[in-house]
Amino acid sequence: MQKILKQPIDLKSVLVLTLTPIAAVIFIPYYAISYGFSAADWFWFSFFMIATGVSITAGYHRLWAHRAYKAKAPLKIFFMLFGAAALQNSIIKWSSDHRKHHRFVDDKEMDPYAATKGFWYSHFTWMLRHLPKKVAQVENVSDLENDKIVAFQHKYYVLLAIFMCVILPILIGASYGSIGGCLLLAGLLRLVLNHHFTFFINSLAHIWGKQKFSDENTARDNPILSLVTYGEGYHNYHHKYAGDYRNGVKWYDFDPSKWLIYGASKIGWAYDLKTIPKPAIEAARASMQLKEAQSRIKDKRYIKLVVDFEKRLEDQYKVLFDSIKEWAKAKQAWLQAKKDKLSATQILQLKEHYKSLKQKFKTERKLWRTLSNSSVKVAKLKVA
């Protein structure tokens, strides 16, 4: 931490990351009150929001940083342009940082945005100072440097970023007579929100959620975070299997980037989608379940729970068995009384007794079923 703090301030980053939210907080309410935003302004805000978001997740992240699939030129150009609108650096610089994040995850020296250095560091403050040269150095990206579209973006990054963030919203706004509205929503508000939603993946996704597939690092699976990160909330799975084009591996996991890539593959714009074989995923999951169960059993509260449960289960079994025996005995006595032609009152009494014992058995059987069904949970806890 000390070494990072001694690094010089990155003035460009400080200005972008502080002035844009301040400007958004001042100008957007002012404009809303003075002029009001139109439906078209909100439409272009939504379009830019999604286009920029998926260009970072499905483009920068999964296509380029991890090479989880291949894409044809139209899709690459779209991701390249709207990725520049995100103001998160060029594809080459972003991927170099991100590959280091995976390679040295949580390492306080080498992970550019190590979550082990705290929420604010991984979310935001790591960008306010220049990183040490060994971390900042662009390396391990020669594959990307050889990609013409990626190299073009790197060369003209500043111009492209200005065009996509400022000029394009102005042109679109001018086309329907709302330059200010479109610039403020599709340009400014979209930029600030996209920044912080993306930053959550480095901060919250390493703090808040479940470690379903691995506890080798701080990455967490968090479906709630996926809602604003286009599917990147399944970060524990992602750190375990970064080469998979999916982050939310189950079909129902909310991962729009996965659906977009899959959809693009159906029209031939994406191909060679990489997936991890199911047995490997299941093995990783089972191994984490075992660890979870073992740690619960080591927890004194759960040891007591298991012991108490076993005793309750045994006791109820005995009660149930006794009730079966009593019920059978009573039934036998009633049948015998009928056979022996005892008085009608005696037969009736024995029949009532048998019926009440049958009812008692049914009650005990219900209790037993509830208890033995819940043993599945406890057995999982104990054996898993």
Ligand SMILES: [Zn+2]
């Ligand atoms: Zn991460």
Ligand SMILES: [Zn+2]
């Ligand atoms: Zn990644």
